Amino acid sequence: MTAAADDRSTMDLLRGSRILSYSIGFISLVAGLVLLFWPNRTFHVVAVIIGILFVVSGFGQAAEAITTHRRGTYWGLLLVRGLINLGIGLALIFWSSATITAVIWLVGLDFVITGLLALVVSFMLGKDMGRGKLLIEAIITIAVGVIIMVWPSATKNVLGIVLGIALVLLGLLFLFSGYQLSKVKATLVSGR
Numbered sequence: 001m002t003a004a005a006d007d008r009s010t011m012d013l014l015r016g017s018r019i020l021s022y023s024i025g026f027i028s029l030v031a032g033l034v035l036l037f038w039p040n041r042t043f044h045v046v047a048v049i050i051g052i053l054f055v056v057s058g059f060g061q062a063a064e065a066i067t068t069h070r071r072g073t074y075w076g077l078l079l080v081r082g083l084i085n086l087g088i089g090l091a092l093i094f095w096s097s098a099t100i101t102a103v104i105w106l107v108g109l110d111f112v113i114t115g116l117l118a119l120v121v122s123f124m125l126g127k128d129m130g131r132g133k134l135l136i137e138a139i140i141t142i143a144v145g146v147i148i149m150v151w152p153s154a155t156k157n158v159l160g161i162v163l164g165i166a167l168v169l170l171g172l173l174f175l176f177s178g179y180q181l182s183k184v185k186a187t188l189v190s191g192r
Contacts, residue, residue, distance in 0.1 A: 021178035029171025032164045039160030044096050051092025051099075058086030104152040111145025 035042050061082030065075045091099045118138035125131045148155045 018178050018181040021174045021181060025171045025174030025176075025178060027171070028167045028174060032167030032169075032171055035160050035164030035167060039157055039164070043100055043156060043160065047092045047096035047100055051089045051096065054085050054089025054092060056089075058082045058084070058089055061085060100156060101152045104155050105149050108145045108148030108150075108152070108155075111148060112142050113145075115139070115142030115145060 059082070062079055063082070065078035065082055068075065088099075115138045118134055118141060122131050122134040122138055125134065
């Protein structure tokens with residue numbers, strides 16, 4: 001392979017990487033800013049998009065279960081799964097706010113159940129096996145779960161802000177990477 005072919009290959013790689021970095025950076029930055037300034041609207045849009053995916057998936061699964069009905073197979077479970085996915089999708093599309101709140105509440109309930117299990121296990125352990133540490137973790141986990149369940153709207157807003165900040169930082173990092181790749185390309189071109 002010649003030096004000119006190696007240079008062209010390197011330039012193509014740098015150009016592709018730079019474009020990818022700028023694209024991901026710009027999209028992440030915009031998504032982060034939207035989450036920061038319009039968190040309620042963003043969750044609604046995301047819920048509707050996910051709902052559409054669930055509806056299409058559920059309809060497809062239900063149709064497949066009915067059309068490929070074979071005696072002795074698990075087609076009934078496939079049909080139930082498709083209908084459940086269809087129902088979840090419709091709920092996300094038409095009742096996105098309530099659905100998001102229910103999911104947040106279920107996450108809080110999961111924290112409470114996990115904390116209660118840890119609490120039970122902590123009393124089964126001896127004091128020398130870390131009972132105190134597990135007991136504290138259990139109480140904190142239960143408290144977090146209760147907070148999430150009592151204030152689902154606040155939890156959603158905090159989650160939106162945290163995700164928004166993370167996406168803005170990720171976007172800036174990718175934009176900076178794209179800029180650095182541009183500088184490398186310029187250095188390689190001027191060094192010829």
